[in-house]
Structures are given as structure tokens and as C-alpha cells.
Amino acid sequence: MVTVNLDSPPGRETLRGISPRGTAAVSNGKAFSQLTIWMLAVRDQRDRAAFSALFDHLAPRLKGFVIRSGASSALAEEIVQDVMLTIWRKASQFDPHRAQASAWIYQIARNRHIDIVRKEHRPVPDELGEDPGLEPDASQILGLEQEAEQLKLAIQQLQPDQKEMIEKAYLGELTHQEISSRTGLPLGTVKSRIRLGLGRLRKELKGLR
Amino acid sequence: MPAITHHIPDAMIAAYAAGSLPHAFAMVVASHLSYCRDCQAALGAHQSAGGALLETAQSEELSPGMKASVMAMLDEPAMPEPVYDARGIYPGPVMQALKGGAPRWRTLGMGVKQNILYEGDGGSARLLYIPAGQAVPDHSHNGLELTLVLQGSFSDETGRFGVGDVEIGDEDLEHTPVADAGDPCICLAATDAPLRFNALMPRLLQPLFRI
Ligand SMILES: [Zn+2]
Numbered sequence: 001m002v003t004v005n006l007d008s009p010p011g012r013e014t015l016r017g018i019s020p021r022g023t024a025a026v027s028n029g030k031a032f033s034q035l036t037i038w039m040l041a042v043r044d045q046r047d048r049a050a051f052s053a054l055f056d057h058l059a060p061r062l063k064g065f066v067i068r069s070g071a072s073s074a075l076a077e078e079i080v081q082d083v084m085l086t087i088w089r090k091a092s093q094f095d096p097h098r099a100q101a102s103a104w105i106y107q108i109a110r111n112r113h114i115d116i117v118r119k120e121h122r123p124v125p126d127e128l129g130e131d132p133g134l135e136p137d138a139s140q141i142l143g144l145e146q147e148a149e150q151l152k153l154a155i156q157q158l159q160p161d162q163k164e165m166i167e168k169a170y171l172g173e174l175t176h177q178e179i180s181s182r183t184g185l186p187l188g189t190v191k192s193r194i195r196l197g198l199g200r201l202r203k204e205l206k207g208l209r
Numbered sequence: 210m211p212a213i214t215h216h217i218p219d220a221m222i223a224a225y226a227a228g229s230l231p232h233a234f235a236m237v238v239a240s241h242l243s244y245c246r247d248c249q250a251a252l253g254a255h256q257s258a259g260g261a262l263l264e265t266a267q268s269e270e271l272s273p274g275m276k277a278s279v280m281a282m283l284d285e286p287a288m289p290e291p292v293y294d295a296r297g298i299y300p301g302p303v304m305q306a307l308k309g310g311a312p313r314w315r316t317l318g319m320g321v322k323q324n325i326l327y328e329g330d331g332g333s334a335r336l337l338y339i340p341a342g343q344a345v346p347d348h349s350h351n352g353l354e355l356t357l358v359l360q361g362s363f364s365d366e367t368g369r370f371g372v373g374d375v376e377i378g379d380e381d382l383e384h385t386p387v388a389d390a391g392d393p394c395i396c397l398a399a400t401d402a403p404l405r406f407n408a409l410m411p412r413l414l415q416p417l418f419r420i
Contacts, residue, residue, distance in 0.1 A: 035264075048280070048283070051280075051283070052280065055276055056276075059275075059276065059279075060268035060269055060270065061263060061264065061266045061268050062263065062266075063268070063269040063271060064268050065263050065266040073269070077272060077275060080275075081278070081279055084279050085279060085282055085283075088283055089287045098253070099253060099256055099260075100257055100260055101260075102257075102260030102264045103253070103256035103259065103260035104260070105260065105263065106259035106262070106263045107256050107259070110226065110259070114228040118232075120232055122228065122239075123232075123236045123240070123302035123305055123306070124239055124302065125239045125242035125249065125252075125300075125301070125302065126242075126243035126294070126295050126300050144257070147257055148260060148261055151257055151258055151261035152261045152264060152265055155261055166258075166262065167262060169223060169227060170223070170226070170255070170258060170259040170262050171227060172224075172228040172229040173229065174227075175224065175229055176218070176220045176221040176229070176230060177220075179220040
């Protein structure tokens, strides 16, 4: 398994966009997730071996995820193929400071699913760029990765019916009225708390510099 | 960046991420997100939740040969997708609906103009042009309506709406929006109700049109 340790970054190419100062700020032995490392290798080196590993890890999960939304096996595979190719082609847009690899891939998967089924092009927001005054650094990446870990734990601890409701919401099977009227969205609380905490942490770090 | 005080409700941002919002509403949400860092952070949080669900999903076996065919396609040139950047007062999602062109206004009377951007099963979206000081007459809602200000501002009983602000109206909202002094107010409005008026409406009925 490839691991990237922030104490000994393997090179600027792999960790593009991470300032040396940011690297130092979090040099406490924490490493990026495997998914992020593969994505960075695909993005920066166009690394086919990394893409192949990413495929093996992701494609079967993606297929399972899409099937949960009621798609047939054939449609699910069409979507998975499309999503995997989109990941390869749009890898340059992946920025771990802004979104975890899994979050970025989730949005691609939903967008491609809708584009394929509805034959409509999904409207996507303009990029706003970094919050002025908040320099991108590795602590942001690690903060997002921690968020992802906590979310995964939270999901694993859900009751089966709660998990089903959450899945329905994020697989596009609930209207926004249903989402707001169901109490079955405990993730709502978890995620915002983490996200707000992250923003505050960043501001505090900035104040220390 | 405008100071935004009226945002998209969180459940609607979750539905946008998941793709369950009707197209016309998705257009307004994506346009608001083009102005609003707070709502982009909320979207990011929902994408993270979706990503965590994806990572914990039960795997399904793939057809043999599928991986090989994807690997073989990596070098194929991708079909170029049109990219619509923001232009002037119009954010990218509006430029996409305008297919990169300028709005083609149709007069509705009393200086009010519209350009229908989208009409489909799930609703419709249009640009509205309201001259300063002009009230939108007999304003009532049938279903849900989202109105995002792109230029100027309007005010009603519930408050003032400037660039980037979204007003969410339903059957229960009774109000009389008036475009504020200054530049004409240009809005992106989406509704899930059928369109109630169009440019072919007889002139006599125009003062009664409902938005
Ligand atoms: Zn907002």
C-alpha cells in the first residue's frame, strides 16, 4: 500500500498546492486517506496504476450505491463506467482542500446519473475560490478527512431504518419537503457541527500566524 | 461579493446535491451558490455525507471485462462539453440556460419583461425584468416559487432582497414586491406550478397577470 506521510512528503508534484508552512503545521504523523492519495496520483501524474487501484476499490461500491437507488444492474454499470471515465478526465478539478475524494466522486456520480437518466445538463455553481485570507494548507485536507471518518462512523452507528432514510435522501429519492419533514436525518447535525468547527479552526490557525 | 441575507434552506441544498430538485429549482439553487460561500459550505457538508454513504455502500460484482473496457477508453478523446462562465450580472447556471447568449426579453406590460429559460414537467424558470418603483401586481403563488435577485433589489412585507438573495414563496405567502429605486430589478424565478401567463396574453389581462 502506498502511504504518504506528511513528515516526509514524497515530492511537490504529489502534494501540489500544499505550502511548506501548512505541511509543518500538521506534521504530527497523520496521513491522507488512500482514496486521496490515488486521486492525487491520477490528477498529478496521470498514474494508471493508481487509477486501476481506485477502480478496484470504488467501482463495485459505486455499483452497489447506484443500485440502491433502484437502477437496474445494466443501468448501474453504464453509470459506473461513465463516472469512472469522468473521474479520469476531470481529475484536474479535484482539490482535496475543498472536498474529500469521496465527496467529489459522490457529486460526480449523482450528476452523471441525472444527466444520463433525464438527458438534462445539471446546472452547476460557479467556483468562488478560496475564502480570502484563508490560505489553502494541508490542515484543511486533514480536517476534511477527519470529517469523512466521523461521518462514516456516524453512518455505521445508525439504526437500519435511519440509514435507509439517509440513503434515500442522498440518492435523490426524497423531495426537499420530505427531507425537511423527516426527523430521520441525524447526519444533518453531525455534518454541520464538524463543518462549522473546521471553519473556526481555520480562522484560529490564521490568527496564530 | 454581495452581503446575502436570504439563503437556500438546508433541505433544499441536500436535495440539490442528491439531484432530486426539479430542474428549474436546481437552476436557482446553483445560481445562488454562485454568490454564496455559506451555502457552498453547506453543499460541501452534504457532499461529504453522500461520499461517506458511497464509501460504506455494499459492493456489487461488476461484469467481467468492464474494467478492461474502461481502462481501454482512458486515452479516447472526451467529447468536449460546453462550459458557460458567468457574464455580466448572470451567473454560470443562467448563462448555461441562455446557451451563452444574451436574454431575449418579451414585454409583459407596465415595463415588466420576461425571458422563459426552461419549461418542463417539474416546473419552469424565467428571467424577470422589473423597472424601479414598479410593483408586481396581484401577486400570489400557486405552488412553490424561488426568486433570486441578479440585479437591483426588491422589497416586500417580508424584507428587502438584494443581489444574491432568494425569496421562497408558497401559497401562504401574501405579499406585494416592489422593485427598489435604482437599477431595474432583474430576477431569476422558478416555479413548480404551470406558467400562468405569457407574451401572447391579451393586453387587457396584463395588469392581472400573476407571477
Ligand atoms: Zn446562501
